[in-house]
Amino acid sequence: MAKSGRLSVAMVGTTHPGNLGAAARAMGSMGVARLLLARPEARPADPEAVARATASHAPILAQAAVHPDLGAALADVRHAYAFTVRRRELAPPAYAMRAAARRISRQLAAGRDVALVFGPEQEGLRNDETDLCDAIATIPLARARGSLNVAAAVQIACYECMLARAAAAEPPPKDGEPPAAKKEIVSLLAHLDATLQEYPVRHPSLRARMMRRLALLLGRAKPSSADARMLRGFLAHLDRRRRGPPL
Template identity: 40%
Template sequence: MNSNPSDLTASDAFGRVRIVLVRPSHPGNIGAAARAMKTMGFGRLVLVAPKVFPAPEAEAMASGAVDVLAAVQVVDSLPAALEGVTLALALTSRRRDLATAPCWAREGAVELAQQAVAAAEVALVFGNETTGLSNEEFAYCNRWAMIPANPAYSSLNLAAAVQVLCYELRLAIATSAGAVAPAPSFTPARMLATHEEIEGLLAQIEGMAIKSGFLDPERPGRLMLRLRRLFARAGLEREEVNILRGLLTSCRQPTGKRYRESA
């Protein structure tokens, strides 16, 4: 029996989604998150500086999802976890200073699904159970979302939050892949720049700003955070990053060409 092309597209898209847990403190929550992921068809779990892992508690809470734990990738920093990612959606329960425009979990899942179906790597990023994501970690993500929980008691267990987002993303991928009728609001996915391409541009800007005297490296203030916010809000495409980097390079190394406005 031949497979439905839309089913194959959706299947491929699931493999392009990574669930990132930043500094998780309880191994039981890691196992529960793995179980939540597997029930929705996701298997790529990345841990950033976990307090304890591996651990028997993680395996016990994972139940039938020990294969997800066996394939876990452990890294030291969020930038390392986001290598190759074009769109990272951070989850939070509170508004953030210098953050990009917020969205609800369902909206964010649609954006991730569009990119994943278009063959891009995407990530769902969850912070520590107690402190959440730091402002610096938050700045590495393109978008941030909230779960529309009871405003009088909006606290969710880490695994519960993972379950909600994986459910929304599963539905969004099925819709975006054509397994169900597509939503009229869907637009063609753009070829967004990856996390490291954006970071390369930011590093180039920072270097030039220091060299020109615009930025004091001893007192940098919040310039780079604000630029990250600007680029996240813009959703830079790969070609746009290349244009900006080429422009910056030409300013540092003039080509000798001169142009003037037409009369």
């Protein structure tokens, strides 16, 4: 299995030291340790930042990498998700947070580094910054014009990513044999149709409805190749009996 990619939070142009600290605590609580700072206005060593991070998560601030711009901060990153509420004319594809988290967990599992990118408190990300990101992530809000505190957005994003990674780490549900190929289903339905031709019904339309019911049942039952062979074996037996002497 490939080595898992690293998940980072990139904060761009953050102006309030308290938000840096609160974001570090939000990240740490959800197991995200790598903080990238691009053109920060606030210093990660500011006492208010350190206090808000709490002793448990202050190391995240101390180890944060400071970069002059987002491009430098994302140098090693393969996938970047821009968090923005502003609608833009030209923009990368947008995903609601929960769907974004599932994508991110697959990208990390494939060994690729991923960054969650958050803009300055007032202005949000610039267009040239969202253009560096290959996707937009949106956190649903009760009202379209509201906005989250940046550390609150970091909290929800890291929470969703942690849950998505935990869900992906669970073994896939055991559903036994893989479903048959569609061509096997088509043959089985054709065989069923031929067998049904001799079923005595008052109206031909009833036979057509029976076929639809059988097709829908098979669609839900998702027979495996072995199931399909077994059913066709049984139908072949009926055929032989019809053609041969009665039992």
